[in-house]
Amino acid sequence: MAEELHEHGHQLGDHLYIHRHTSIHELAPHVKLVSAISFIFVAVFTPANFYLNFALYAALLFVVVMIARLPLSKVLSRMIVEIPFVLFAVIMPFVGPAPMIEIAGITVSEAGFNAGFGILAKGTIGVLTSIVLSATTPARDILMGLERLRVPSMLIQIATFMLRYSAVVTDELRRMKISRESRGFDATGPKQWGIIAQTAGALFIRSYERGERVHLAMMSRGYDGVLPAPTLPALPLSVWLQASLLPLLALVILIVRISL
Amino acid sequence: MSIPVLELKEVAFAYPDGHQALFGVNLHIHQNERVALLGPNGAGKTTLVMHLNGILHSGHGSVSVAGLKIDPSDKKSLKEIRRRVGIVFQDPDDQLFMPTVREDVAFGPHNMGIRGDELTARVDEALTQVGMLEFADRAPHHLSFGQRRRVALATVLAMKPEILILDEPSSNLDPASRRELAEILRSLSITLLMVTHDLPYALELCPRSVILSGGVIVADASTIDILQNETLMNEQRLELPFGFDPAVAYKQLNKTI
8 A cells, every 4th residue: 555655754653653644643632632531531430331332432443443544453463462451351250259140151250250341341442542542643743742731741751752762772772682692692591681681781871871961962952951842733622522522422322321 | 362262271170089181271262263172082072072061160260152151150151151052962862862853953942042933944044054954854763873963963053053062073974974074064154173083084174183181282283283293193192094194185185175
């Protein structure tokens, strides 16, 4: 697909970003963040035994994925991060307290089943929402959005530096690894852990020293505690309404279910 | 004579651990001069550079930039000093810390209070000077080393400094990038102090050289005279690359300019 080949220079720490021109991609980042977080909140506040609700939330997200033209295979493969939680959720019905119920011929704890299902369903909705957010918003824009939402600037600065230097530090680690191996080092077991720990220590010191040099360079250009950031303009109500469609629909579904 | 752009009087400095790096440095640099600061490793060159914009301050001796004396207790004048003195550090990865080239070049002028269209104009102008305008929206990590060094230069040019200080500008550059940088530096009409081990580069770009050794200035003369003074060169552990004849290079230089 030709669309996958072009980019406009937003490649920084953006291995998660999938470039497209869609209404979801073009939505202002702070609006998108508010929308995604409120949607997750609705999902989290939904009682675990409202099984159908979660299916409907997932369907809503599916529509968003379609509008954003994200490849389903990629979205699904990124869900791997959820696996540890899935394992935990699967164990719960078997170790939960009485009363027991029978599902498909297996006796499980009712409370354990609901708790497990809750973790699984809410976790999945949360992970899926984050995947859609990170695939449609460059990392830098997410930070700009957070800044616009008045997240403390110190946190934003730390995240900005992480974004800038993660590649530099990874490169440094790779070079150290190559130099280790070039001199016949082969990490096969606990005997080599000492060397690996030393590498980690050396990497820490190097990064610390780089931090100092970066700080010096910043001071030399008049840094006084604030990183300049492009300001995001105030947006008309219609944009907010458009963006709130997702959490609002989810909320309506929840309210309908409660009033039934 | 006019007020020197950079004036050092008896600058001495000892690190907190007692190691003394500078023993009374005197130096005058006048407008539009291009000076190379030479000296072996450990001569105190980097320590000296850190004094030039008030990062390090010894209390002994004084540093003035275009008539303004550095006073570390006066935050406001320190900010002005840091505008007047533009330092390009050796490792561009230390200097380029913002997510995009454009934001990084805007960092300095933004700290000086410049905003809006004027800021954009400053950034564009600085990037044009180093021939990197088309890379404005790139992330620094995706540029080549030579390109990163040019952007690092632009981040300082955007502050319109009175004096440009370069720490080992030619280090780690391939010959083509090295030449491109020389062309850029020659095209700027600015006062320049270049810390370097690269003696041919010093000859090419700086008519005047000073040698810092053992924490004092031991020589201050025209670059060609210093490079041809074998006794001085040997004493200071300065060596020309194999096969390099300064006299021939100097003749060639005067022909091309």
